[in-house]
Amino acid sequence: MLFLLFEIGKERYCLEVSRIIEITPVVLFKKIPHTPEYICGLFNYRGNIIPVIDLSILLTGRPSRFLFSTRVIIVDYLDPDNNHRMLGLLAEKATETIYCKEEDFKPLGIRMEGIKYLGDITYDEMGMIQRLKIDELLPQEIKAASLYELREINE
Amino acid sequence: MKRYFYRLKILHKLIISSFMFALPIFILLFYMVSGFNESIRFTRLEIWGCELFKPLENISENIYFHQFLTRLYLKGDREVQESITQTEKKIEESFNILLKEAGKYEKALQIDEGSLKKNALEQNYPPVLYSAWKALASSWRDKSTEINDQEHNALIQSLQTLIRRIGDTSHVVLDTDLDTYYLIDASILRLSKSKQKIGEFILFSQEMKDKKRLTPKDNAFILGFVTKLEDDLEHIREGIVTSIREDENYYGENPTLKTNIMPPFSQYQSAVNSFSFLLQMLVGDPSAKISNEELTEKGRELARLASTLQGISLTELQFMLNKRLERYETKRLIALSLSILAIVFAGLVVFLINLGITRPLEKVMNIAGDIASGDIRKAMEQIESIKDVDSVHGGQDKSVLDESILLIRSIKTMTSNIISLLNQIGRSGRQVTDASNRIASSAENLESAVSEQASSINEVSATSKEIKATSQEFAKTMGRVAQMASKAAELSRGSMKNLSHINDTMKNLYSHISGSSEKMKIVDEKMEDVSQIIITITKIANQINLLSLNAAIEAEKAGEYGIGFSVVAREIRRLADQTALAAIDIETMINETQEAMKAGVSAVEAFTEQTRMSTEKIAEISVDLLAAIEHTQQLVPQFEVVNEGMQMQSESAAQISTAIEQVNETTRYTRELMMEFKKVTQQLNEAIANLKDEVTRFNIDT
Numbered sequence: 071m072l073f074l075l076f077e078i079g080k081e082r083y084c085l086e087v088s089r090i091i092e093i094t095p096v097v098l099f100k101k102i103p104h105t106p107e108y109i110c111g112l113f114n115y116r117g118n119i120i121p122v123i124d125l126s127i128l129l130t131g132r133p134s135r136f137l138f139s140t141r142v143i144i145v146d147y148l149d150p151d152n153n154h155r156m157l158g159l160l161a162e163k164a165t166e167t168i169y170c171k172e173e174d175f176k177p178l179g180i181r182m183e184g185i186k187y188l189g190d191i192t193y194d195e196m197g198m199i200q201r202l203k204i205d206e207l208l209p210q211e212i213k214a215a216s217l218y219e220l221r222e223i224n225e
Numbered sequence: 226m227k228r229y230f231y232r233l234k235i236l237h238k239l240i241i242s243s244f245m246f247a248l249p250i251f252i253l254l255f256y257m258v259s260g261f262n263e264s265i266r267f268t269r270l271e272i273w274g275c276e277l278f279k280p281l282e283n284i285s286e287n288i289y290f291h292q293f294l295t296r297l298y299l300k301g302d303r304e305v306q307e308s309i310t311q312t313e314k315k316i317e318e319s320f321n322i323l324l325k326e327a328g329k330y331e332k333a334l335q336i337d338e339g340s341l342k343k344n345a346l347e348q349n350y351p352p353v354l355y356s357a358w359k360a361l362a363s364s365w366r367d368k369s370t371e372i373n374d375q376e377h378n379a380l381i382q383s384l385q386t387l388i389r390r391i392g393d394t395s396h397v398v399l400d401t402d403l404d405t406y407y408l409i410d411a412s413i414l415r416l417s418k419s420k421q422k423i424g425e426f427i428l429f430s431q432e433m434k435d436k437k438r439l440t441p442k443d444n445a446f447i448l449g450f451v452t453k454l455e456d457d458l459e460h461i462r463e464g465i466v467t468s469i470r471e472d473e474n475y476y477g478e479n480p481t482l483k484t485n486i487m488p489p490f491s492q493y494q495s496a497v498n499s500f501s502f503l504l505q506m507l508v509g510d511p512s513a514k515i516s517n518e519e520l521t522e523k524g525r526e527l528a529r530l531a532s533t534l535q536g537i538s539l540t541e542l543q544f545m546l547n548k549r550l551e552r553y554e555t556k557r558l559i560a561l562s563l564s565i566l567a568i569v570f571a572g573l574v575v576f577l578i579n580l581g582i583t584r585p586l587e588k589v590m591n592i593a594g595d596i597a598s599g600d601i602r603k604a605m606e607q608i609e610s611i612k613d614v615d616s617v618h619g620g621q622d623k624s625v626l627d628e629s630i631l632l633i634r635s636i637k638t639m640t641s642n643i644i645s646l647l648n649q650i651g652r653s654g655r656q657v658t659d660a661s662n663r664i665a666s667s668a669e670n671l672e673s674a675v676s677e678q679a680s681s682i683n684e685v686s687a688t689s690k691e692i693k694a695t696s697q698e699f700a701k702t703m704g705r706v707a708q709m710a711s712k713a714a715e716l717s718r719g720s721m722k723n724l725s726h727i728n729d730t731m732k733n734l735y736s737h738i739s740g741s742s743e744k745m746k747i748v749d750e751k752m753e754d755v756s757q758i759i760i761t762i763t764k765i766a767n768q769i770n771l772l773s774l775n776a777a778i779e780a781e782k783a784g785e786y787g788i789g790f791s792v793v794a795r796e797i798r799r800l801a802d803q804t805a806l807a808a809i810d811i812e813t814m815i816n817e818t819q820e821a822m823k824a825g826v827s828a829v830e831a832f833t834e835q836t837r838m839s840t841e842k843i844a845e846i847s848v849d850l851l852a853a854i855e856h857t858q859q860l861v862p863q864f865e866v867v868n869e870g871m872q873m874q875s876e877s878a879a880q881i882s883t884a885i886e887q888v889n890e891t892t893r894y895t896r897e898l899m900m901e902f903k904k905v906t907q908q909l910n911e912a913i914a915n916l917k918d919e920v921t922r923f924n925i926d927t
Contacts, residue, residue, distance in 0.1 A: 072777065072778075072781045072791075074774070074778075087777070087778050087781045087782075088781065088782070090778050092775055092778070093771055093774050093775055093778070094771070095767075095768075095771060138763060138764065138766075138767040138805070139767070139770075141771065164774075165770050165774070165798075165802065166798075167774065167777055167795075
């Protein structure tokens with residue numbers, strides 16, 4: 071399996087490529103008032119208005135730097151009603167891929183109440199890599215309700 | 226003597242005084258007992274005398290009878306032989322009794338050989354009498370009646386003498402009590418005489434046997450005899466009656482006296498009366514026929530009665546005398562035992578008094594000893610242990626208390642006073658110690674303060690000296706400054722020219738620096754361009770990377786068909802990455818250079834500005850310097866004024882230094898005083914410690 075590597079803070083994370091639709095450069099987002107800070111805003115992806123989440127804010131509370139390697143990863147997101155939706159994820163150093171098998175991932179060993187998106191751990195010569203669970207990225211209170219609404223509008 | 230008396234213990238003193246008191250008592254007792262003894266001896270002598278009277282009377286009576294019998298025998302009447310032998314036997318027996326009794330009492334009754342010889346009565350010594358009798362008894366048969374009569378009479382005479390002698394020496398005639406006196410007088414003396422008379426009369430009657438008629442002389446003799454006999458009888462009667470009457474007044478009534486003595490007396494009286502009547506009849510009537518035998522028989526009867534009466538009287542007498550003796554001995558015993566009891570009791574009382582004095586005294590001594598040795602607690606315990614100090618004799622009435630208890634009470638009060646005094650002393654001592662300690666510490670503090678003061682003053686002194694020296698030096702320096710100021714005034718005039726040169730140079734420098742600043746700005750602009758190019762390169766590399774990533778994603782999605790494409794995509798991405806890295810390196814260098822340039826430009830700009838300002842300032846300074854030079858020239862005279870002021874200050878400092886020296890001296894003196902004070906405090910402390918030691922010698926923990 072192919073995984074996309076990226077960095078949040080100094081740590082390396084990965085996402086399974088099979089769920090990635092496309093990787094795009096950063097553009098200006100349309101800000102949405104009264105939303106949590108980690109929601110950067112709305113992004114027009116080939117005519118689709120999709121919400122973008124800043125993973126750095128979500129994981130460390132610090133916004134992503136605007137580097138060349140900072141990119142938006144468009145992923146296929148499965149909402150609670152099992153509908154496929156698109157979600158933008160803002161991450162730094164999203165420049166490399168890595169081949170891994172499912173059995174290369176080892177369990178985290180600890181579990182935080184309410185934080186469900188942190189997945190298992192694998193490693194390479196550079197160090198440890200943590201897998202993020204795409205479907206769990208959005209907190210429960212946000213849900214995809216608003217996104218769903220957006221989608222409805224877009225369609 | 227006085228000192229010796231003080232050395233004696235109370236007991237000894239009491240004993241001595243007791244002896245002094247007892248001495249007259251003993252003397253009186255001695256005399257009293259002696260009186261009793263005298264009376265007892267007196268009575269004993271009488272008793273012993275009576276003992277001797279009995280055999281003597283017997284002997285004398287029997288000798289008369291013997292004489293009478295021997296006459297008969299010598300006349301040829303051999304029938305009387307048996308009677309003679311009997312009589313001799315009786316006499317022998319009586320002599321044996323006499324000798325035995327006399328042997329016992331001869332010394333006391335002064336009838337021993339020596340005493341009798343002294344009174345020329347040695348022939349009356351009982352053994353002599355006995356030998357005389359022996360001689361008479363053995364030889365009378367061979368002698369004539371006359372010689373025998375003479376010998377018999379002599380023996381009777383001797384016996385009578387001995388009886389009188391014993392009567393004298395045994396004091397019977399001096400008897401003190403009326404009853405015994407009269408009894409003795411009656412039954413011993415008178416009766417004895419009567420018996421003698423009767424004896425003589427019997428002999429006379431025997432003589433008359435041979436006569437036919439009574440001569441007038443015979444009649445006279447008979448009448449005399451009768452008169453005498455009656456006279457004696459009257460005496461005896463009176464004596465016996467008086468004795469019986471008085472008997473109860475002396476040591477109680479003797480019940481046997483009357484009953485025993487009256488019958489024989491009555492018999493004797495009637496016998497005497499009848500005998501005297503017979504004799505009177507014989508004398509008055511010559512015709513009367515009275516045989517000699519009858520007369521002799523009557524006489525003998527009379528003699529027997531007399532003897533009986535005498536014997537009974539003597540027995541009674543002895544009984545009464547014994548009673549008196551007993552009474553005297555009882556009295557003596559009572560007196561002696563009472564006296565001894567009294568003395569013993571007095572001794573006991575003395576002992577008790579001694580105990581009563583010495584015991585409390587010993588206790589008090591012990592207590593005092595304890596107090597002296599300091600163990601007051603023990604002393605107090607001892608006092609407490611004497612229970613009767615307060616409880617017994619209860620109350621505070623001093624008049625009913627023994628002085629010893631008062632003494633112990635006083636000791637108790639004294640001890641408790643001592644304890645409270647000692648406690649007070651202890652407390653005071655502690656207080657004084659505390660106070661003195663405080664004083665000592667204060668003194669030490671004060672001393673250190675004074676020392677500090679002294680050192681401070683020394684410092685001040687040194688400082689003032691330094692001030693003095695410094696101000697002197699300052700004055701000198703000021704002098705030099707004044708000189709140099711005047712020199713500077715001269716020099717500054719020369720400097721004016723040099724300053725204008727500097728000004729020109731600075732202006733040239735400014736124009737050069739301005740030029741270089743402009744050139745630096747141009748370099749900076751060029752560097753900006755380079756930077757732009759690099760950014761563009763980087764962007765392109767980035768886009769390639771993005772492209773290759775997306776390609777890889779697509780290839781992955783394409784599965785097996787995309788494998789080859791994905792490899793190409795990876796290669797492209799690697800190339801893009803290298804390009805981007807190179808671009809980033811160049812960008813970094815450019816950025817650094819650019820920043821350095823910017824820093825250099827700003828530095829040059831700042832330098833330019835400074836140079837410009839310096840030039841302006843130098844111009845200003847040269848104007849100021851001119852003014853300063855003028856001021857300096859004006860300053861010189863003012864420096865001199867300051868110099869004088871400084872010298873005055875220096876002198877003042879010297880004066881301060883001197884004053885401080887004086888203060889220092891005073892401080893030293895104060896310090897010495899403080900040392901002295903400390904010493905005194907220490908001495909006080911020592912004295913208190915001594916006092917404490919003295920007090921702690923007394924154990925007053927109660």
